[in-house]
Amino acid sequence: MRADQSDVMKRVQLLIREKITVASFAQAPGERVIKTLKDAGILTMPTIGARRHAEKVQAWGVDAVIAQGQEGGGHTGQIPTSILIADVSAAVDIPVVGAGGFRDGRGLVAALALGGEGIAMGTRFLLTQDSQVPDHVKQVYLDTKANGTIVTKAVDGHPQRVIRTFLIDQLEKANPLTRFPRAALNALSLMKVTGTSLPELLEEGMAMKQNQELTWAQLAMAANAPMLTKASMVDGRVEAGILPTGQIAGVIEEIPTVAELLQRIIAEAEETLERLGA
Ligand SMILES: Cc1cc2nc3c(=O)[nH]c(=O)nc-3n(C[C@H](O)[C@H](O)[C@H](O)COP(=O)(O)O)c2cc1C
Incomplete structure (x- = not known):
């Protein structure tokens, strides 16, 4: 879930x-x-990107945290996974699940070594046969190089990979004077792609404006961002242009089943532990 959703x-x-058993959040919810x-x-189990956020949500009584490093997909922080897991697991008593850049058993063992209790993966699961993302969208991810991703605030005001x-x-290049007209035009023209009505767009935008300090340019873009992400990822309209990903996409080459x-x-984790003499 996203914590800043109007609903x-x-x-x-x-x-x-x-009767869902676990709720996880992209940002610390209220x-x-x-x-x-x-x-x-x-x-x-909120996702956090800094030690102080982990301490804050622990005080609120959460059951676990996902510590996602900057290499992770979607909304992400500035601290690399290897530094974050060690720092957060030393600071809190609840289980810490590492995230950001994991795809295999070697990474799982590394996360355990750093003090984590396990790993969470986004991009790796997206690139499985079981994932319902259309095949041609998965192909765009497979074709992405490790340096083909960017962390941008241009989508909704929060850093997102x-x-x-x-x-x-285009959004990154726009200067502050042209960004608002461009973002507003984008938002309006993309309403057709996303099938969003103007009142829905405004409701989403105002909820976001209350939750964070956004410029009007960011607001225009941000209000449409969830629908654009859906159009890109679910409907397969990659021209909508928002494809959240972790850097790990750059080294993933095949689409296995989840099983x-x-x-x-x-098997890899067991081999790795054996190699390390554990
Ligand atoms: C396409 C995509 C969409 C995501 N959407 C959400 C989301 O809505 N809420 C959330 O908490 N995390 C979201 N994430 C983050 C993942 O839950 C996970 O923490 C992250 O992908 C881990 O990094 P990795 O991609 O390197 O495995 C998303 C990630 C991707 C790749």
């Missing part, structure tokens, strides 16, 4: 109604969200 409490109620989920017996597409390049992937990771 986040409605989504929380849906999780409770459907204390009220955590409390409501906890009272309903749902485990909470994405594939460097034409849209992202094959997990068996492989377990």
Whole structure:
């Protein structure tokens, strides 16, 4: 879940109604969200990118944290995974799940060595046969080099790692004077691609404006970002231009099933532990 969604409490109620067991968040959600989920017996596991955020959410009573380093996909922080897992696991008592740049059993063992309890993967699971992302979109990820991604604030005001597409390049290049008209025009023309109405766009935008300091240019873009991401990733309209990814995409070359992937990771982790004499 994203913590800044205008309807986040409605989504929380849906999780409770459907008896979902674990809720995870792209950013630290408010204390009220955590409390409501906890009272309903749902485990909470926010993703954090800095030690102080881990300490803050631990004080709110979360059950675990996902410590995602800067190489990870989607919204991401500035601290590399190897530094972050060690720092966070020394600072909190709850389980720390490492994320950002993992794809195999060697990485799993490395995360355990750094003090983590396990790993979470995004990009690696996206590139499996079981993932419902259209095949031609998966191919764009397979073709991406390790230096073909960028962390940009141009999408919604928060640093987000994405594939460097034409849209992202245009937004990055725009100067502050032309950025707002460009972003506004983008948002309006892309409404057709995403099938979003103007009131929906405004509602999304105003919720985001309340939650963070955005310029009007960022706001225009940000309001449309979730729909653009959906158009790119779910509907397969890659021209919509927002393809969140981890840097690990640059070294992933095949599309296994999830079952094959997990068996492989377990075997690699055991081999690695044996090689290290553990
Ligand atoms: C396409 C994509 C969409 C993502 N969307 C979300 C999201 O909505 N909420 C969230 O908490 N994390 C999201 N993430 C982050 C992943 O949950 C995970 O933490 C991250 O991908 C780990 O880094 P990795 O890609 O190197 O494995 C997304 C990642 C990708 C690649």
